[in-house]
Amino acid sequence: MHKSRHAVHPIPTLQPTTQLANINLRCIALPRNQLLMRGPFEALLSPLTNSVLSSCRPLIPPHYVILPIHPLQLPNIILHFSSKAIILPSTVFIPARALTSLRTVVLKDQCLLPAHSLKLSLGVKISSALRTITPYSTFFGPGLSRDVIPRLTIIREVLWIEKEIASCVVDCEDSDVAKHCSCVVRETFESENEDSLSSQHGERIIICAALIEKCSNYDDTSVVEKVWGLDTHEKRIAFLERHVIASPTPFHYHSIITFNSTLNRLAFFLNSYVILIFRAFLPPCLNNGFAFEVHGQNVLARFDRVTGQLRGFVVRDFGGVKFHQETLKQSCGVRADVLPGSAMVAEEIAEVGPDTYFRLMTPFN
Structure with missing residues (x-):
């Protein structure tokens, strides 16, 4: 798909050579009491967390939660959350493949997050909108998926719905700041794996x-x-x-x-x-x-x-x-x-x- 893409400060200007399809997710850690989590966020990401901890456990206090971050979003993390976040070194990364939206990714090692994708904040205007994720969205999706979607009048053999199972966002009064550090875990049905x-x-x-x-x-x-x-x-x-x-x-x-x-x-x-x-x-x-x-x-x-x-x-x-x-x-x-x-x-x-x-x-x- 051909889309206009405009990086908003502090993200550097995107070049034709900027890699968007195959990326290495960066990781940060934030105190658990400074995050708003919905659904089994930590449980779903535990394989990913354990993989990250295996290489940098001494850096992460036990009351911190590891969050995957889009690599292009790192300047926004530094700008808004440097006093709260532990930014793990660039040697700690998670290979991922972007879907059409660019900010939603699937992990290349699907054992780390089987049958799910990650929707990540990205401070880039794609087409017309800044592709961050507001606290409204992180709050809404998991509750809707759990309580409402199963009760809707749906012809199930015709329409499948990829539910948003869990989410996380920084607990911040200013939603325009919080939206720069958020993550949604969503079902994905289109994997080529035999069990999809x-x-x-x-x-x-x-x-x-x-x-x-x-x-x-x-x-x-x-x-x-x-x-x-x-x-x-x-x-x-x-x-x-x-x-x-x-x-x-x-x-x-x-x-x-x-x-x-x-x-x-x-x-x-x-x-x-x-x-x-x-x-x-x-x-x-x-x-x-x-x-x-x-x-x-x-x-x-x-x-x-x-x-x-x-x-x-x-x-x-x-x-x-x-x-x-x-x-x-x-x-x-x-x-x-x-x-x-x-x-x-x-x-x-x-x-x-x-x-x-x-x-x-x-x-x-």
Whole structure:
């Protein structure tokens, strides 16, 4: 994906050669009583912590907690938290691979954090926003994942949700400072490991934003054409027909549409795709007053590994969800636990519908 990236002081200017895909996470340690943790944060990170302690145990007092830090974020840590934090030497690092958002990473040694990713604060503007993590987000995600997500009206075979299991942020009155040192531990289903959810279901997961990209060889070949080998008109038509036949739709269009033209095939595919994505994201909106932030980076498509057919979707990242507390309480029996002033709370149920419409329908406009 091609995104604008602007480093905000004190992070140095990013160069074309700046490594963003494969990075070495740095580590710091902060007193436990100066951190706000939600969920089993220390337990989940204990393999990582033990690995770090094996090389620098004398440096870390027992009442300190080790936090992984994006290497580019280190100047902000020094600026804001040098009086509190122990910054471990550069010889102590954790190799990681960045996901599309750049600030979310998976560890290369997955034994240190199996089936999870780390979302880290990064003081860089990517596209339009500074990619730090506010205390509102670190507080909200684990509670939502534990109390609300299991109760939402979801068609589970169509939509998988990567829950935010735990989080940590510096306890600081100024949220604009605290947001520079925070971390979220999130489930990840797209690993190639045999025990990952996608592997167990015989599926491969692809971020939706990548499906509209062009290949980098300066021709008009799309990623979809390249990955599925759709190098002829006939193969592209067959691709549409496979998706049509496999789409889990309650409507039986097959008997009323004849595939006598490319236009009919394309229209049929779009109908099936739209029905599938509506089945994924409309039920929680209509029944629970809850809207996920549905866009190409937060939503991933699930394809059958053998046939290449679309099976459903994965959604992740709760920083931009919108919900109506009263509707949530009436339908699920719980309210979402949020900090006062959170922008995720809709004062009126009417705010949730337009939000969903905008996010779902923008790609078709």
